[in-house]
Amino acid sequence: MDPWIIHKNNLGVWAEQRSILDNFVRTCSITYNSAYGVPVLWFNLYDSDGQRITLGSETDNTTLQKLSVYKNLISENEHPCLGMAFYNLHPCHTEELIKLLSNEKNYVIKWYSVVHPYVLLPSPPLNFYKEA
């Protein structure tokens, strides 16, 4: 798995990470939503031809079938820094879920532990929160 890399442009800061998952290339991205004050996880899967995978469509692939179990928490929108379509775990859900984890003081660890089961992320970019 590639490490998380912090990027910056005139629209904001984001952390990006790429991995190979089965035959797919997965790009993950974390941005910060200033309206809700929470981090947002974005991801895309690409096939071996570099085509973006449409989630939720009929598939024989077991990885995609596993992901479609979470389809109510995952939706599509525009990545705020890249301006491209990505799937995300929406910020308003993040807030609800985080309220349930009241014993964890480190906000990023808290958020990560909520998000991790869904997308099997590698170690979080802890310095991202400081930057954002």
Added chain:
Amino acid sequence: MDDYEIRRNIWEGKIPVEFDFDTREFTSIRSPQSYFAMLPRISYFPLCLSKALKFLSINVDEDIDVKDVWLEYNGQILKWHYPIGLLYDMYVADGTLPWVINVRSQNYPNELVHPSKDTMRHIFLQAVKEADQLKHKGQVISSMTKDEHNRLFDSVANNKFDDFWSVNKRLMYDETNKISYVPIRFYEPGSPFKQVLISPSNEDDSPCILESAIRKALPTIDFSSYTVISQGINVPLNTSVIWMARNLSYPDNFIHILLRKS
């Protein structure tokens, strides 16, 4: 503060569009190869294509659905989760009408969101929720039922002004008249929008005007080389942003400001 006539005019603003079906991709198409329509500025392309696609389907002897196509103007992919009026103001600098749009069927761009009604509903409601988060810390939207949320979207899809405002009036006007931040997005053609926290008032309690809001988002901007447009109108820089939020917002409750190099 609130002007019913302005709200009504904004809602009813339309753009004449000519959809040209790309003959290199729709090779079996018979004549005529274009379809004309008057589209609402405040709506979204994926919600307005059914008649054009029905016409196309008849002409190519095949069922063409919105998920089989994408739209292009002047070589630019049209981001169809943006309102139609915003896209027109962004890309047709010389104000040409009708707006001639190329309908494509091959090589669906990776960067474009899918046009399913569910995705459009979600993106629209995400914006409405975020706007309420900014205005009222989400208190109004979370006091509404899912049915009321859906009515906001469905009334845009079906062009029903009264249905829309029967729900939206609670998001737009409240007894205290106090909002925390103004929902506003700033666009330059070819770039994703910039969004920053904009207070409705300045430190001295004077109302925040458009010029200061733009400066907060784009501190180095030189106003002499830009035209500032929203809802197809050149908006004066001394316009109060609260007034704009109440009267010039799109149905998603955001003010969408286009900054075009003049």
